[in-house]
Amino acid sequence: MLRRASELLIVLGVALALAACGGGAEPPSPSGGEAESPPAATPAGATISGVIKFTGTAPEAEPILMDAEPICADKYPEGAFTELVIANSNGTLQNVFVYVKEGLPDQEWPVPSEGVLLDQNGCRYHPHVLGIQAGQTLIIRNSDGILHNIHPMPVNNRPFNLGQPVVMDSEKSFPTPEVMIPVECDVHDWMLGYIGVLNHPFFAVSGSDGSFSISGLPAGDYVVEAWHELYGTQTISVSVAEGGTEQIEFTYTGS
Amino acid sequence: MNRLPFAPVLRRSLPAALAGLGLALVLSALHSSKSPASAQPSVDGKSIYLERCAFCHGENGDGNGPVARYLNPRPRNFTLGQFRFRTTASGELPLREDVITIVKQGVRGTAMPRWEGVLSEAEVEAVVDYLTTSFVPFWGTYDPPVIAIPDPPRVTAGMIEEGAIQFQELQCWKCHGEQGRGNGSSALSLTDETDRPIRPADLTKAWRYKGGSDLVSIYTRFSTGMDGTPMPSFYDVIDEEQRWALAAYVRSLQTGEPSGESVLQAAFTSQDLPTDPDDPLWDQADPTSYFLTGQVIVGPRWQTPGVDAVTARALYNSTNLALLIEWDDPFQDTQGGGIDVLPQAGTYVDLETFPQNVGPFADGLAVQMPAMLGEGVAKPYFAWGQPGNPVNLWVWHASDQVQEFIGTGLKTEPAAQANTNVAAGADWTDGRYRLILTRPLSTGDPDDIEVKPGQFIPIAFQAWDGSKGETGTRLSLSSWNNLVLEQPTPIAAYLYAGLAVLGVGAGEWWLYRRVRS
Numbered sequence: 001m002l003r004r005a006s007e008l009l010i011v012l013g014v015a016l017a018l019a020a021c022g023g024g025a026e027p028p029s030p031s032g033g034e035a036e037s038p039p040a041a042t043p044a045g046a047t048i049s050g051v052i053k054f055t056g057t058a059p060e061a062e063p064i065l066m067d068a069e070p071i072c073a074d075k076y077p078e079g080a081f082t083e084l085v086i087a088n089s090n091g092t093l094q095n096v097f098v099y100v101k102e103g104l105p106d107q108e109w110p111v112p113s114e115g116v117l118l119d120q121n122g123c124r125y126h127p128h129v130l131g132i133q134a135g136q137t138l139i140i141r142n143s144d145g146i147l148h149n150i151h152p153m154p155v156n157n158r159p160f161n162l163g164q165p166v167v168m169d170s171e172k173s174f175p176t177p178e179v180m181i182p183v184e185c186d187v188h189d190w191m192l193g194y195i196g197v198l199n200h201p202f203f204a205v206s207g208s209d210g211s212f213s214i215s216g217l218p219a220g221d222y223v224v225e226a227w228h229e230l231y232g233t234q235t236i237s238v239s240v241a242e243g244g245t246e247q248i249e250f251t252y253t254g255s
Numbered sequence: 256m257n258r259l260p261f262a263p264v265l266r267r268s269l270p271a272a273l274a275g276l277g278l279a280l281v282l283s284a285l286h287s288s289k290s291p292a293s294a295q296p297s298v299d300g301k302s303i304y305l306e307r308c309a310f311c312h313g314e315n316g317d318g319n320g321p322v323a324r325y326l327n328p329r330p331r332n333f334t335l336g337q338f339r340f341r342t343t344a345s346g347e348l349p350l351r352e353d354v355i356t357i358v359k360q361g362v363r364g365t366a367m368p369r370w371e372g373v374l375s376e377a378e379v380e381a382v383v384d385y386l387t388t389s390f391v392p393f394w395g396t397y398d399p400p401v402i403a404i405p406d407p408p409r410v411t412a413g414m415i416e417e418g419a420i421q422f423q424e425l426q427c428w429k430c431h432g433e434q435g436r437g438n439g440s441s442a443l444s445l446t447d448e449t450d451r452p453i454r455p456a457d458l459t460k461a462w463r464y465k466g467g468s469d470l471v472s473i474y475t476r477f478s479t480g481m482d483g484t485p486m487p488s489f490y491d492v493i494d495e496e497q498r499w500a501l502a503a504y505v506r507s508l509q510t511g512e513p514s515g516e517s518v519l520q521a522a523f524t525s526q527d528l529p530t531d532p533d534d535p536l537w538d539q540a541d542p543t544s545y546f547l548t549g550q551v552i553v554g555p556r557w558q559t560p561g562v563d564a565v566t567a568r569a570l571y572n573s574t575n576l577a578l579l580i581e582w583d584d585p586f587q588d589t590q591g592g593g594i595d596v597l598p599q600a601g602t603y604v605d606l607e608t609f610p611q612n613v614g615p616f617a618d619g620l621a622v623q624m625p626a627m628l629g630e631g632v633a634k635p636y637f638a639w640g641q642p643g644n645p646v647n648l649w650v651w652h653a654s655d656q657v658q659e660f661i662g663t664g665l666k667t668e669p670a671a672q673a674n675t676n677v678a679a680g681a682d683w684t685d686g687r688y689r690l691i692l693t694r695p696l697s698t699g700d701p702d703d704i705e706v707k708p709g710q711f712i713p714i715a716f717q718a719w720d721g722s723k724g725e726t727g728t729r730l731s732l733s734s735w736n737n738l739v740l741e742q743p744t745p746i747a748a749y750l751y752a753g754l755a756v757l758g759v760g761a762g763e764w765w766l767y768r769r770v771r772s
Contacts, residue, residue: 149485150487158336158348158393159346160344160345160488161346161480161482161486161487161488162345163425163480163487163488165425168492170491186430186441186485187426187430187485188441189444189445189446
């Protein structure tokens with residue numbers, strides 16, 4: 001049940017996609033959550049990859065009381081817990097948004113025509129942290145079929161707050177780069193997610209093995225930033241040669 | 256007792272706060288006296304803003320003027336660029352006209368007064384242009400998409416039924432409650448754009464719809480959403496017909512707005528007085544509603560009360576009087592006896608630091624009557640009486656039973672009476688209390704007045720909402736009203752009336768005959 005605004009977005013998306021196709025191969029969609037890297041913007045680009053190390057102790061995940069929503073509660077037979085810090089068993093950290101902060105050539109990067117999915121499932125956001133390009137379609141899905149309101153709270157972009165009372169998709173986009181935009185559901189105060197908006201495709205989110213990979217980069221000197229919702233940001237400067245691969249490593253320390 | 260960390264700050268800012276509230280009062284007085292707008296040749300939006308708006312909204316438009324911490328809801332922070340009352344899509348800036356409308360109409364139930372009639376049209380436009388261009392991010396950088404509001408259809412019973420279905424399917428009740436009383440399961444955890452707690456509107460109270468309680472306003476609110484609050488836009492979810500149906504249904508929930516009628520008529524019954532609020536006998540008693548306001552006479556003054564209206568019915572028989580008092584309270588608070596750490600300063604309650612760390616307090620309700628009645632006895636002061644002219648308080652708390660007190664003013668704690676002759680039975684269902692208080696007409700207790708038919712007995716109501724941090728003098732209260740026990744009409748009254756009609760008829764017949772002859 002899309003209306004004018006979303007139709008406009010689709011038209012815009014298609015137009016941008018066509019423009020992008022003119023410039024070269026159409027990249028598939030980047031997404032967060034898993035350790036997938038955004039695709040190559042230039043075929044034989046350079047790669048920055050690495051791992052988010054975690055030392056110390058993570059704060060204990062707190063149980064979420066979902067009694068009011070049995071549809072969601074039933075999806076967690078062992079109970080649902082907060083996702084503030086997810087430390088992996090291999091000494092790494094999940095849900096860290098890694099992106100090229102500085103050093104990119106001054107150019108416009110094509111916006112993928114495919115949207116990025118933010119799924120509300122089990123009264124949680126999947127993925128918990130995601131990256132998207134400015135102007136790229138964000139597909140907001142309600143898989144639960146109970147009332148969610150999708151309520152991002154940006155500073156550099158306009159906010160929105162849409163009620164989704166049934167299983168449905170809504171489409172939106174953020175025109176301006178912003179790291180990070182918190183997303184909340186007021187109906188379920190435990191629901192929290194983050195969206196990183198960039199005007200280029202060089203970002204990734206660390207997955208369940210703590211690794212990330214950003215590829216398709218032109219050769220150059222870059223500042224790469226890592227962002228975690230509790231532990232904040234860190235930067236590393238790195239130079240990559242054309243077609244080369246550089247390994248970097250961020251380390252976050254718990255208590 | 257713990258000294259509050261904010262107490263010194265409070266004391267220091269006291270003069271400013273009082274001055275600010277004074278100014279706010281003067282401003283509203285200006286409005287109510289409908290003083291003519293000063294016709295100035297040139298209109299300077301900035302000076303109007305600094306003179307009229309900055310005390311609440313702040314010189315920098317950040318909603319943090321000197322009195323902001325005493326207001327709930329807080330004054331709008333223009334620098335966040337989020338506006339509740341718009342005709343544009345969710346998250347978008349309002350139109351210039353939207354801002355002008357709010358400035359002119361004010362926001363009901365808040366400190367924002369109506370400026371129409373105080374400021375001229377040109378002044379309103381100038382101040383709106385000043386604040387939007389000076390403070391609001393993104394202002395003028397794009398054309399916000401408008402949500403078209405078509406002409407409303409005529410409301411039918413079928414529409415209201417369809418709207419009730421929409422209310423269920425859209426799950427409006429998750430915040431607003433099944434009966435619309437603002438008591439949904441998510442209601443307590445809601446926060447605004449500044450992370451301060453915010454409660455969903457009690458849709459049964461027409462006077463609490465900040466953006467207007469008419470059909471078009473309701474339609475507009477859930478179409479556009481209310482930015483900065485948890486209220487989302489449902490524009491993409493239902494079609495126009497369903498939207499009007501939902502608006503019609505929500506409007507049909509509005510009930511019990513006090514009409515200004517002050518007399519509570521107690522109906523006579525020869526039966527036993529009901530102890531069940533659902534007893535059909537109550538249908539014989541006319542409900543009368545009264546507004547309550549926060550207690551702002553002694554410090555700490557309480558400007559944002561929880562209970563702002565009660566509806567009362569009264570029945571009596573040959574021996575007893577029973578009152579059925581109903582009021583909305585979204586959350587039932589039965590646990591009392593909590594710690595109250597507010598300083599007893601002669602100022603308003605600082606909402607930035609309240610009600611954290613106080614309580615728990617139980618909900619409560621009090622009925623107040625004079626302790627003495629009769630010729631030559633003046634009515635006591637409406638708020639707990641005064642020394643020398645006390646009141647009788649029937650105080651019911653959700654944590655325990657009803658007890659009678661003697662009140663001699665807000666500065667003295669009411670004294671428990673030796674005997675309590677009032678019985679209470681209360682029910683809280685889905686955000687609404689129903690309390691029955693019963694007392695013999697004559698108690699024989701020297702602390703109580705005798706209640707006689709035909710007499711005007713001053714009566715007032717007071718309420719406490721525990722989860723809003725209310726206890727003691729932090730309560731809401733009504734002014735004096737009157738309770739009248741209707742005198743059962745004796746048969747003789749009908750007889751005399753009939754005789755009078757007959758007499759007049761006979762006289763006219765005689766006159767008619769005389770004129771004809």
